[in-house]
Amino acid sequence: MPKKPFLLLVNDDGIAAPGLHALHDSLIEIADVAVVAPATEMSAVGHAITISDPLRVTEYKREGRFFGYAVTGTPADCVKIGFWALLDRKPDAVVSGINLGGNTGINTIYSGTVSAATEGAILGLPSFAISLNTYRNPDFSYAARFARKLVPLLLERGMPRGVYLNVNVPAVPESEIQGVAVTRQGMALYREDFDKRTDPHGRTYYWLTGQKVDAETDPDVDDGAISKNWVSITPVHYDLTRYDVLEMLKDWKLDP
């Protein structure tokens, strides 16, 4: 029997989050697993790293047994410190999630869950982020099984250098899943609102809310696919260069 792969698990909802536990419990059936996750919830931290503050690491127990390392940092910090300082073995892949809430469209760039997979890809490891598209009454079981199916495929097929996967799972019973769609990142915009309130001490504060302006319906787009109950897999990378604009810019008279 071939050696079990060794997976680094991370998330952004924090080490106590049920989505991470469901992912762990599914993946230990096929792999050795190390968990390095934020000590507290870190949603919408984007691709933050902690430079100005030290990181603390504690051993986190679940049901009385060691479950993983809790880090006072971001998801990206967790991958870095796991890889470079905590683990005595190089992981074969990084799996980030299961996030409570979808990470699709332009939200991808704010996602701590995705940023952990980005960090895995930067380290040259096959990596994916997986998110369940609901904030209420999550049932992570199908998404956890899907992750277990994806890991061996990813390890066997591999990815080009710097490419990783952003997986979003509709929050419906498995019988209603239509299939798996390979998608591109949606570009639908948000109309942001700031709720202006007054605190008990009479001071003003603002709270961000946001509403998607146009829903994506194209099934080739992440949001469109999950809205039609397809699992969405988007290959992403961390090269932000917009290559087709390079030549256009060279025509500008920019010299000093």
Add this chain to the structure above:
Amino acid sequence: MPKKPFLLLVNDDGIAAPGLHALHDSLIEIADVAVVAPATEMSAVGHAITISDPLRVTEYKREGRFFGYAVTGTPADCVKIGFWALLDRKPDAVVSGINLGGNTGINTIYSGTVSAATEGAILGLPSFAISLNTYRNPDFSYAARFARKLVPLLLERGMPRGVYLNVNVPAVPESEIQGVAVTRQGMALYREDFDKRTDPHGRTYYWLTGQKVDAETDPDVDDGAISKNWVSITPVHYDLTRYDVLEMLKDWKLDP
């Protein structure tokens, strides 16, 4: 005389940072300017947004006069709250910086300075981030003049939807600047180290340090260009999709 453009200025070093003040003082010669910037230093916050906490806004004074709004949030928060809540006029462009320290290569994805320009592009505004490639004894004057030259060009020529510019300026006297290079984002990797220390109370903590593994020397790459004293301009976008991998993934047997 044509109407002056209206610019939203932001940064990630905080509203008190000299780089922002230099940018402001240069751009007010050609534009009306509103400053909405983090109340405190926000380096390496990446593309974070603040959802779980309220934002506070205070009027920040410089030399006894109103200079701008200080926000208890990230650079991306500043652009959002400026656009949607604080300003009574829609800006013509977003300019983010001048950052103390370059934002090149894979550091681009961790950069709060760049994320503010990303947010501007999401709002459909011509946007750029500008950074000075030094952490010591910065002289922002040439970078500030370069920004003043770039703004009218950007407003006149425009950018495709969703594209914005990441500008990096070498920290050398203007006479040593070789020219302006249109570049792609570098992909050089870092070897991270975590300095493991013990605090005065006997507890362990870790501090992130990092060292670039291979220096980029190609002048078509951001890092390579600035190392040879060229101003680097990289057109970037926030679509992370890796299009050439879509077809490859469709060959995987992924259906449930």
